[in-house]
Each structure stands twice: as structure tokens, then as C-alpha cells.
Amino acid sequence: MTTPAPELPRVHRFLAEFHRRQAARTVEFPGAFAVLDDAYRNSRGNNHLLADGPVAPEALAGYAEEALGHLPYRCAYVLDETVAAACVAPMERAGYRHATTLVMAHRGPVPAHGGAREVGFDELRGPVTASWPRFAPAATPEHIHDLVERRTARRRGAEDVRFLAVHTPEGEVAAWADLYMDPAAGIAQIEDLVTVEAHLGRGYAGRVLDTALHEAAAAGCATRFLTAFAGDWPHRWYARKGFRLIGSVARFERV
Template identity: 25%
Template sequence: MDEPARDPALDRGTAAGDLTRAVAFLHAFARRRAPVLRPVPGGFAVLDDRYPGSYDDNRLIIREAPDDNGLLAREPSGDNRLLAREASGDNRLLAREASDYKGLLAREASNYHRLLAREASDGNGLIVRPAPGDALERTAELLMAAADEALATRAHRLVCIDDDQLGTACAPAFAAAGYEHETNLVMVFRGPIPTSPAPAPPSPASQAAPPEASPAVSPAPLPAASAAASRGGSPAASPAGPPMTSEAVSPVASQVGSSATSPTASPTVSPASLSAGSAAASQGGSPAASPAGLRAVEVLGLEEVVAVLRRDWRESLPEASDETIDALARRAEARLRGADTVGFRGVRAPDGEIAARADLYVHGGVAQTESVFTAEAYRGKGYARTLMNALLAEAAEAELIFLLADADDWPRHFYTRLGFETVGRTHAFLRT
């Protein structure tokens, strides 16, 4: 299902329908940007050998509970074709890696007897079915085993579960195995579109052609900004990036590149203080106007974005090597493959520096704002609000506008005041 956003069967405008479209958008974006895709029980794995320490570029994405805990032998497989269920949706793209049914079974369920303790099978279906509690524990074990296999050459394990019920049910087993748990909110924009001028074109310097891709970094994990915590590219922040996948305070979000989006960043997990403008905004109705005197939002070229990312990551990780900082910044290049429209936007301070920045992804009628980040020296001055107002105005023609926010951090309140509403939750489990 490569274009799920345009599925006419989706009940658009409802919380459930918008959640389905948003999650499908995240999955499709991850598939398009990843150099390597592998099928795993209930979903797929994304891998990028150029950035082995990047959580967001090397993780498991789980859409649903594995059928019978990942054991796929529920139908005859005499013709060795991939089961129709597994060949549909996301796995249709992965069929080339799993054209042989037995090969897929070996990869996804190699520890079948050890993990599931199901010795009895007639070859076409299960004979022994466990109690519900046992099934949930075994599902978590199966997913952890899949992470061990798919991420065997990585120093981390990250499993992103985009089914709220499944993620909640598996949380105790992941915690017992030493995984950190982060919950992210899928927030959909319901408010009036603010009036904001179109972003100014990029400066000549920011339009410079990108250099050759940087060499792969060492398999060692990228240093985490903190030990606190879907679907990368900014220093550790409150929710300044995706759920264990973008720019957030936790190692999950700071290097994962999840999607939890935050207007500011902080090297610690403690909530940052809202700016005066944000705190004064009313709890409902239209977003407050951007503070007077702020410069217009600009379109940023890739090279300027990479330079700003280097600056922000160096400030957040002063002890990291230049190679690590460059790799963290260069991950932005891969985002260009994720959607039809991938834009980098920023607000420049009077001193000429980019004070706040964010990404805008648009594909199939859906728009996502991501990696909202304000540099430390410019926080509390209204830059994030100016930026968000401009992004919402730019995405006004989209049928759905959404973002991800850390469920346990303050920016979710900022987004609520802007007009966003929570429609669902996703979960990420990280072990380093």
C-alpha cells in the first residue's frame, strides 16, 4: 500500500481515519527513504549502512501484531508463494526478498521452537494456542528476537510499534528485557489556517550543490544526549524530532530520528519553560499571531540545513567526533527521498543565524511537520510560533496535516494551542 493516503476506503476527517492515514504516511516515508528494507513479523525493518549508529535509520517498524506470533504457516505453501496477507501492504514491496516462503519463515521465525514453545503443528496451521497472556509475552519476545536478527550489526535495538493496543500490551515485556519506552502522540491539525506570507526563496549560499555523500560512520552508536527516552535529524530536544525517531530529549528521539516534534531542544529530560508568547496563547481558537518584528520564514537549501544541523549537534554533543557530527547532520539528505515534497524551512535572527528550523513533508494529500527546533540562544522569542504558522499556511491545501509529539513532554501543549488534536499514540522501545 504505497499510496495509503489516497485510499478511498479511509473515513477521512474522523480521529480513526486520520490516524490511519498519518501512520500510513509515516510507513511509506520510511520505506522510500531507506536504502534497505527487510520483512519482519508484523512489519518491516529499515537499514542504512551509511549511518549505523542512527536509531531512526536502523529500526523495526511494526504495523500490527504478528499473526500467531509470527508463525506464518497458516495456509498451504505448496507453490512457495508468499502468503497473500504477507504479500500485501508494506510487504508487497519486500516480496523480492521473500519470494520463497520457506526462506521468509527461516528469517522471521528461526527461533520458533525456543521462543514460542509450540512444538505441535500440522504444517498448515497451529494446533496449540497459548493463553492470551502468554501470547502477548511471546509476541514481545518474537519482536525482540527479530530486532536482534535485523539489527545484528548495530549497537542498538529499536522497535517502533504503531498499534497503540499492541505497544501498550508489550511494554512490560520490553521493560523486563531492559528496553526504554517512549510514547508519542499523533496530533492532527483541526484549527483555522493562520495567515502567513510564503517562505522566502533560499539564499544563493544555501542552494549550493551538495558534496559527495559522506562515508559510512563507525558501527559504534552515536552518543546519546540523555538516557531518558517513530519515524531524526536534530540534536537532543524536548520533542524536537519523531518518536524515538527524530529530535527528542531521549536517546530514542535524539538519534532515532523519531517523529516527536518540539519547538525547542534541551540536553536534559526535564520540561523546558514555555515562552511568554506560547504561555499567553489561548487554549482553543486560532493560533496567536507571530511576535512583531520577527523575520519571514525562509526556504533553506540542503547545504545550509546541513551546516545548521552540524552547529546544533555540536552544541548538544560537544565531546562527539567530527565524523559523528557530520553523520548526524548528513542524514537530512536521505529525507529528500521520503515524499513528493520535502522542504526545509527556517527563521533567521537579526544576527543572520538560523534561529528556528523545521521540515515539511507532503505526499498524497497528507502533510507532516517534523524536526521543529529552536537553537538555545534564541528560545522564548517567538521563533517557533512564527515557523509553525508559516508551515501551516504553506500546507493549507493538504487534506491532512499532522505531527508527532512526545506524550510526556510540554510541547504537546504548545501544539494544542496552535490547533492540533491528539488522535492516537505510537510506541518505541530502545535498548543500547
Template identity: 35%
Template structure:
């Protein structure tokens, strides 16, 4: 009855458990309840009244193990309503995007073949799903984590709909002032947001273009002289710690310690909402290169690719990237994405390894 995507509402811990198991299990009645986009408010109101912390799974029907059956739903649904039911487990690799469900705020549902839409969905939804607090602002939401005040990624506006530069500044000042942010920050994800970012620079903000890049997961991985290993995330902490200390060398010692500690500690929050795997290369037992793979259904993101300065030029970047891509493909992902600074060399390095530019988002910030 539909050639478009189907939807499934789930509590965030249940989605994380499904990623671990590889599928969403059928309910007690023997099937997974799905909805067409125009129907999803009905089960939301009946099963989760008033909830705005749910995850909305965007499902590609073509990836399901068997056709859905269109069957009657609840007796209180409008007369004649039929809902798509999957009488089998729902594979996580059939989920092309995971979005926060915050009615009545509208959501953009990316098509399965819309690589840019899927990348934007991932980078705009993960901060919301892992946040301690979320509040509505013009154009999107504010995410807050009072335990990590120095992390801009965990305390900023995430804006997915067009707003003016003045509106961004006003919302950030109001939320940041109330929350005691040491910075004001926002992620602007809508098409054409660069114009607003440029206007904000005239108001004293810093602006950085983030180029979204992607590649099919099944493309050949880069050749690597060594093979990276999967490790517990705690084994990467010293490498991250050294990297942040180099990047923040201008801070005084009294500021540096809490900032570095928070920037390292924040990483474990991602594994609460999607599947995170850390891979490393060692020299003489010491971790000298690492990358992180974040899997969210059929979409995976490569993050935190880094090599110690004294270990560069030995192919370790290719090694950790190749292992991450291998893991993404083995999980069933068809798309691997990443963010690269628009004014820095890594995006060219990634382009030589099969990643193509999809579009851009903009990160803006200024001291509070």
C-alpha cells in the same frame, strides 16, 4: 461502482516527480490506470512481476477532477473485469496515503477522513520507502541503511501488526546482529502497542510514547511577528549540528563526530520519496530557528521544529510553524500531522496552535 478508495501503483521516483509536478500524468493511452482494492494485484502481477519496492497510492475518488470511467482492462484479466480509469491527470492532493506495496503482506488502507490512519501510514511508510534495504519480520519489516548505522530512524523494525514483546526482541536481535547495528530499535504502530512497549522495558529496553497530532491545513495559522523564509536544506545544517551536539554532549569526541554527521546527513534522504521544504528565521544572517514540511499527497508532516536557546521567546517557533502550515495548504493538503514526545512540553504548545491528539505509536530501543 465504489464509494471507497481507489489505488494506483507507481515506482517511487515517479511519485516524487508527480509531487514536483502536482499530478500523475495519464499514460500513453490517455488515462491514469486505477484499481479497486480487490483488483490491484492484477496490474501488479502484469506490469511489475515480482516487485516489492512499489508505492501504492490511496486515492479519494471524491477529490478527482472528474468521475472515473469503469472500462475493460487487459485481455488476460478475469472475464467481465472493469477497472476505474481517470481520463485526466491525477492530482497529488487526491492521494490520502502512500503505502509500500510488498505482496503478499496485507496493507491497511486508511479512509480519507481517518486522520489517525493517515498519520500512521505516513510515519510507517516513509522509513520503508527511503530505506537502502528492507526485510520481512514478524509484524512488519526491518529497514536498513548501512551508511547511517547511528541513525535509529534508518535502522530499525517498523511494525504495523501486533506481535509479542519476545518477538520484537528476537527479530531485532537477529536483524541487528547480522547488520551490525550499535543499537536495537523498533517502531510499534498498532493500537494497544503501549502494552508491548511496557513489557519491553522490563526486558531492559527504553520506550518512548510518540503522540500523533493533527489539524486541518486550512485552519488559521499562528500569528507570528516575523515571516520565515524557504531555504536550501544545507542552510539548516549548522543549526541541526549545534542542536545534536547539545543533545549528545555526553558522548566522547571520537563518538560524537560520526554520530552528528550521520544525523545531519540522513535528512536529505527524505526528499527522495516525498516533497521536503525547509523554512527558517535568521538573526543577523544566522539561522536561529527552523522547521521542515514533508508533503506526501494530501497529508503533510511538520518535523524538526527548533529554536536556538538564546533566541527563544521571540515568536520564531510560531513563525516557522505558520510558514509550514501555509505551504501545506497551498500544496492542497487537507491534513497536517506531527509526532510529539508524550512526556515533554511541546505537545501542549502544539495543542494551543490547533493540533489535537489522534493516537500514539511507540519507539523502543536498547544498546546492541
């Protein structure tokens, strides 16, 4: 368990508010809430339970069943590490797998603008669709459709939402990322940084990340963070780009 960083409560509030705003509807529980969107039924990112308070560990699985019982999966996130640790045993008894997502904040100097630019979703739809079989090879066409089109709902998630992309010299999208900002609160999140497979290893992801950090700082967001899976390599790359671990989010999933 990591030592809580001063900005972590603000990050938790931002995450919870983003999920609430993005949702088509919510269901409230003691210490938690469910977000639901029938338009993206196959997207766990749009249909899950999120514990943002002192939820009773033994109750979490029941809340997920009540809110997500119409779906073929159950997915729950717990923001607080102490609460999450208490939830592991009862959730595993209920048949859930536990994974950890790292929360990393940028501690390095603000980079120069990387040359990426804001684009509309229509420009990203093709590259994003083509990228998903690489990350989810077993996904059905319907599943991939929802994973792609759910980006539309993200426009509701924060005060300022930007889709950033960098292009090849020939004008093709080479890499992209989302930037979610609340300038009044001084906080920004960078998510879904992806490089087209044919353009890996050419520095495109770094240019998008630099652009996102630069634009967030220019908007007055002193807290700039992202999330990364604990068991995958990108978090080490983010560390080289000036990000430091400040906490984690627990994910519980049952299929």
C-alpha cells in the same frame, strides 16, 4: 490509550511509507519491517524496526535482533496502540525501555504565512550541527555527523520534502523545520522544529510552524500532523498552536 481518530490510519500509512522510502534497504517480517542505512549507522531514525501491522508481541525483540544485530543499539517502533500495549511486557523482559511519542493533528484555522522560506540543506548544516550538543550532550562527533547528514536521506521519504527556515534581521538562521507532504493523499507531516538557542523566546519557531501549516494547506493537505515526545514540554506548546492528540507511537530501545 487515546480514542482513535478518523485520520489515524492514514497517518500510520504515511509514516510507514516515509520510513520505507527513506531507507537504503529494508528487511521484511510478519507485521513489521526493518529500515537500514549504513551511511548513517549512528542514527536510530535510519536504523530501526517498525511494526505497522499485527506483529506477534513475543517475536518483536527477535526481529530487532535479527535485523539490527550488527549495531550497538536496538530500536523498534509500534504504530498501533493496542499492539504496542501487548508488546510492552515481552519487550521489557528482553531488556528494552518503553517510551511514548504523541501523534498530534492540527485542528485550528490555517494560519497566515509565517515568513519562513525553503532553504537548501547546505544552509542548515552549520546551525543543525551546532544545535545537537544541546539535545544530545553525550553524543560523539561521529554520532552528531550522522544525525546532521541524515537529513539528506529525508529527501527520499515523501513526494514533496521541504526544509523551512526563518532568519534574523541580520540574515542568520534562527529556527527551522522539515515539511513532508503527499499532496495526492492530502497529508503532511511537520518534524524537527528547532530554534537556535541564542534566539529562543522571540517567536521564530511559531513563524516556521505557521509557514509549514500554511504551505501544507496550500498544497491540498487537509491532514497536517506532527509527533512529540510525551515526556517533554513541546506538546503543550503545540496544543496552544491548534494541535490535538489523535494517537501515539510506542518506542522500544535497548543499548
